[in-house]
Amino acid sequence: MDLDVFVTAHSAEWDRLETLLGRKRRLTGTEADELVTLYQRTTTHLSLLLSSAPDPTLTTRLTSLVARARSTVTGARKASWRDTARFFTTAFPAAVYRLRHWWIPTAILSTVVAALIGWWIAAHPEVQAAIGAPEDLRAMTRPGGQYETYYSSHPAASFAAQVWTNNAQAVALCLVLGAFAGLPVLWILFQNMLNLGAGIGLMSSAGRLDTFLGLILPHGLLELTAVFVAAGIGLRLGWTLIDPGPRTRRTALAEEGRSALGVAIGLAAVLFISGALEGFVTPSGLPTWARIGIGITAELAFLLYVYVLGGRAVRAGATGDVDLSDREATLPTAA
Numbered sequence: 001m002d003l004d005v006f007v008t009a010h011s012a013e014w015d016r017l018e019t020l021l022g023r024k025r026r027l028t029g030t031e032a033d034e035l036v037t038l039y040q041r042t043t044t045h046l047s048l049l050l051s052s053a054p055d056p057t058l059t060t061r062l063t064s065l066v067a068r069a070r071s072t073v074t075g076a077r078k079a080s081w082r083d084t085a086r087f088f089t090t091a092f093p094a095a096v097y098r099l100r101h102w103w104i105p106t107a108i109l110s111t112v113v114a115a116l117i118g119w120w121i122a123a124h125p126e127v128q129a130a131i132g133a134p135e136d137l138r139a140m141t142r143p144g145g146q147y148e149t150y151y152s153s154h155p156a157a158s159f160a161a162q163v164w165t166n167n168a169q170a171v172a173l174c175l176v177l178g179a180f181a182g183l184p185v186l187w188i189l190f191q192n193m194l195n196l197g198a199g200i201g202l203m204s205s206a207g208r209l210d211t212f213l214g215l216i217l218p219h220g221l222l223e224l225t226a227v228f229v230a231a232g233i234g235l236r237l238g239w240t241l242i243d244p245g246p247r248t249r250r251t252a253l254a255e256e257g258r259s260a261l262g263v264a265i266g267l268a269a270v271l272f273i274s275g276a277l278e279g280f281v282t283p284s285g286l287p288t289w290a291r292i293g294i295g296i297t298a299e300l301a302f303l304l305y306v307y308v309l310g311g312r313a314v315r316a317g318a319t320g321d322v323d324l325s326d327r328e329a330t331l332p333t334a335a
Contacts (some may be wrong), residue, residue, distance in 0.1 A: 003055060010045055013038055014065060021068050039069035090313045092266035095259045095320020096229055097310025103232025106189070110228060114193040114200065121201025128205060131198065141206035147199065151215060151283040171230040171267050175260045178234025185234040192227060214288040218295035219278035222302060226270045233260050259320040273298060 017038040020031060027035065046062040049055065096103070121127050128137060140146045170188060177184035196216075203212035237256050244252035281294050 003058075006045075006049070007058065010041075013041055014045075014062070017042055017065055017069060021065070021072060035069065036073055039066070039073055042066055042069065087262065088266065088269075089309055090318050091262055091320050093306050093310030094313035094318035095233075095263050095310075096266070096306045098314050098319060099233050099236050100306075102236045103229045106232040106235065107225065107228035110189055110193050110224075110231075113190070114197040117194060117197025118200030118204060121198060122204040125205075128202065131202070137202060138206075141202050141208060143208075143211075147203060147212060148215065151278065168268050168271050171226055171271065172264055174227070174230035174234040175237070175264045176234075178237035178260065180238065183238070185231050185238065189227070189231045192224075196224075210288075214292060215282055218282045218291040219274050221295045221299040222270065222277065223274040225299060225302060226267045226274065229263065230267055233263050255319075255321050262320055270302060 017035065020027065020035045020038070023031075042062060043066050046059070046066055049059060049062065121131070131137065132140075138145070170192070174185050174188055177188070199212055199216070200209065203209050237253075237260050240252045240256045241249070247255070277295065277298060281291055284291065286294075
């Protein structure tokens, strides 16, 4: 491409587009049609320039023109309560449902790992000795010990906020670090299962597994489900980097990344509920069966929410990605 000839041939169109974009008054119908036509042509020009003769100065100018024109053509869009409702009734459950084949196996395998770690610790006194001194372990597992007082050691509201913050960070790390081939996600998941397995093993060796489950299940079912969902979707994001399928790697990562970001926002709300259960229900004076029943009810409600609303949304074509109109415009590819 002869850059000078290219600029001479099209500079008048770019100048005209810039003039229309700079108009303070409302454009007439004819001017609006002209702006759309010039926007489309300039987008093609930018694509040709990038693929044939990239010039930093000209590329910067055309990129700015295309961005401004697209904003004018599509119009500024403000978020509304309708968008929030659509997110929680369609986008979020659709993303979780669509990727269930990743997070459900993650949940099953992780639970098995935690159970095996718990059995290993409970069945081997030498492993318990490696974890801590006998008097320290007794202080943790005895009635009124650290495992029990942990949930009532702080005021319920501040404890719930602290729990929500910690869990939200873990979920966000799983989703963000999934882009690194998923390996950091596996480490975060293993750390969580190691902590859970240690609690199971130590309390089981003290003959108090029922007490431990009574403390964990009211909030832990929903909390762990959120972690499993985040880990599964993080692993899916990592696999997209390896195998993007029929999409280009950039397009696949962009689509799955936007979906993962939406899941992170939705899971923050789920973890708020589990944090409230951990702060107010787990340490409450309710009977164990009542506390566990509340935890099971919250878990079933979440699963029904995902499978009913999410399944319906996916069958209608939703993927959990943002609307097409809100995505970045894709430049046409020059032949």
